[in-house]
Amino acid sequence: MKTVTSTLLAVVFLAAFIAPLGAQGSGAANQSQTPRQEQQTEFVPLDQLPPQEQLPAPRLLIAAYVFVLAALFLYVVSVSRRLGTVHREVQRLEADLRKTGRR
């Protein structure tokens, strides 16, 4: 009789442990099939968010666009200046050639 009682107790004990695990598993499976928005249980101030989520997107976006336009503008200015220098040199050399009578 004592062994029967202890076996029953062991089964009840195991059932008490296994049942919540099984329920948790099936709950997770249901959640993955039909995702639901979690109920909010607390309000978190903005400055307590993880650093990645606190990053201001407009600042990064503006930095990217300003960099692109500045790089392109500087390159155009650089090529224009180099072209101006070469044009002046061509004019000077052509004038020298005319002076020496070779052209």
Place this chain on the structure above:
Amino acid sequence: MPKWFTPAAILCGLMFVASPILIAEVRYESTMGLVQKIFYYHMPSAVMFLLAAVICGVASARYLFGGAPHQDRVAWAAAELTVLFGIITLVTGPLWARKAWGQWWVWDVRLTASLMGWLVAVAYLLVRRYGGPGSDKLAAGLALFGAANVPFVYISVNYWRTIHPATSVVPTLPVDMGTALWFCFTAFLLLFVLLLKMRIYLEEERARVDSLYLSLEG
């Protein structure tokens, strides 16, 4: 410069003025939000970066095996554009990634191969600037490696594990996002053609200066 250059330059300027207005009208992407709008300048500049590397490689191959000086000028011009559009891609990408991925840079194949391609183009320019006599042939050899790197950059996101978006993103864009992207792409392509033409013209004028010096000394 050709007659079409000035009207094309005006059109290109107007397109760049209009592009931020068009981009502002596009809907936000669901997971990345506002910062995803960097895409509309990042992707076209990345394509121009790869296009410039291919042009540089092809022109260098034609110069190495054909010896035409014009091809060398095209290659030099394209190498400068590779560096320009490469730095734009490598700066705008991390600005986007910092918010979207939580880090500025990851050493995956797409980013690493892009950086390598950009460094090859920088090496090309350094060799041309400081290499002395014969540097044109040496730089042309470098450009072949730069062009060979391009297919790896393009396919890397489809074959290796990465958090960079795959190439399949572009054909699946909704109409408003696609319109803004292709408008910006056209503006960048037009700018690329204009800058390449301008830069080749600069090299032609430099060649003219050299010939004038030879005439003066001769």
